[in-house]
Amino acid sequence: MQLLLGFILALVIAFLAFKARSLNTSGAIAAACTGTIIFGIGGFSWAVLLLAFFITSSALSRAFKKRKQGLDEKFSKGHERDAGQVLANGGIATLFAALNYFFPHQPWTWVGFAASLAAVNADTWATELGVLNPHPPRMITNLMKTVEKGTSGGISLVGTLASLTGSAVIALLATLLPPTGSPSTDRWSLFILVTLAGLAGSLFDSLLGGTVQAMYFCPTDHKETEKHPLHSCGTPTVHIRGWKWLDNDWVNLSCGAFGAVMALLPFLV
Ligand SMILES: [Zn+2]
Numbered sequence: 091m092q093l094l095l096g097f098i099l100a101l102v103i104a105f106l107a108f109k110a111r112s113l114n115t116s117g118a119i120a121a122a123c124t125g126t127i128i129f130g131i132g133g134f135s136w137a138v139l140l141l142a143f144f145i146t147s148s149a150l151s152r153a154f155k156k157r158k159q160g161l162d163e164k165f166s167k168g169h170e171r172d173a174g175q176v177l178a179n180g181g182i183a184t185l186f187a188a189l190n191y192f193f194p195h196q197p198w199t200w201v202g203f204a205a206s207l208a209a210v211n212a213d214t215w216a217t218e219l220g221v222l223n224p225h226p227p228r229m230i231t232n233l234m235k236t237v238e239k240g241t242s243g244g245i246s247l248v249g250t251l252a253s254l255t256g257s258a259v260i261a262l263l264a265t266l267l268p269p270t271g272s273p274s275t276d277r278w279s280l281f282i283l284v285t286l287a288g289l290a291g292s293l294f295d296s297l298l299g300g301t302v303q304a305m306y307f308c309p310t311d312h313k314e315t316e317k318h319p320l321h322s323c324g325t326p327t328v329h330i331r332g333w334k335w336l337d338n339d340w341v342n343l344s345c346g347a348f349g350a351v352m353a354l355l356p357f358l359v
Contacts, residue, residue: 096130097122099137103144112148116173124176124184132187132203135267139204140183142263143211146256147179150218178339179214182206182346195269198357202350204264204284208257209291209349210342215256216292220249230296242316242338243300245293257288283353291349298341304332 100122108118121144129137151169171179186203193199220227226236227244237244261284265277306318306327313321314330316338321327 092133093126093130096128096137097126099129100125103141107144107148110148111170112151113176114170114172117171117176120173120176121180124180127184128180128187131191133269135200135264135269136187136190136203138267139207139260139263140180142260143179143207143214146259147211147214147218150215153218174339175342178342179210179346180207181343182350183210186350190269198354200264200269201280201284201353201357204260205287205291205353206346206350208260208264208284208288209295210346211260212253212257212288212292212349213295213342213345216245216249216253216296219252220244220246223248229300230293231300241314242303242305242341243296245296250289250293253292254285254289257292258285260288261285283356287349287353290352291345291347294348295341295345298336298344302333303336303338303341304334305330 103125104113104118104122107113107121108115113121125140128140183203183206186199186206190196190199190203221239223239223246225246226239227241227246227249229235229237229241230243230245258281261281264284265281268277268280304316304318306315306321307313307330308315308317308321308323308325308327310323310325311321315321315327318327318329318337
């Protein structure tokens, strides 16, 4: 019964997001599938965390559009998320919701779920709000080196504070809305654990972006870009650094995975 309700809710939300142009067709199908698992197997608390991520990140993508004009060049995809982006952001969370079916009422499934969403939320907030920083960001691998806004691997004080806030919002919801049947552990240590794990995930994302993520160059615009095979101007882009298979989607998936692993470390000892 909960699975059916979850499916209907996921379908409605995916359709609304499609209509609002937050998701394209493949993105809406992927969101309906991940939503069904998270709402249907997880339940109310799980749905609230996923929606908090989805709604705030979609809203921030739309906000400050003028400030970001010209910067969108650097980001490989537009505001409409496709299936790759949906699975990159929600894949790890979906995995933990599915694990909850096999290991019901285990605190670690909730912690892993929350931390992976805190990480991708932190990363999205940093990306969207970091561009408001008046100063150019610095490379995470070399803090003495300033880079153009929007460069993968660039970090700033504003971006990092945005990241911390994005993570803390998810952590707070995870602390206030523990799933029914979960044992009441120390609530504030859960809040701090998930917040720090989410921040760590987004810093890991920047580290990959500044080192091994695939980067390309557009010979027409003389710009570094994540876009491949074609730049937004239509010119084929040339690979300049990083592992070719490690695109932005794999980096985002790693961000969520790293956040979850960090938060689950205390459960291993
Ligand atoms: Zn170009």
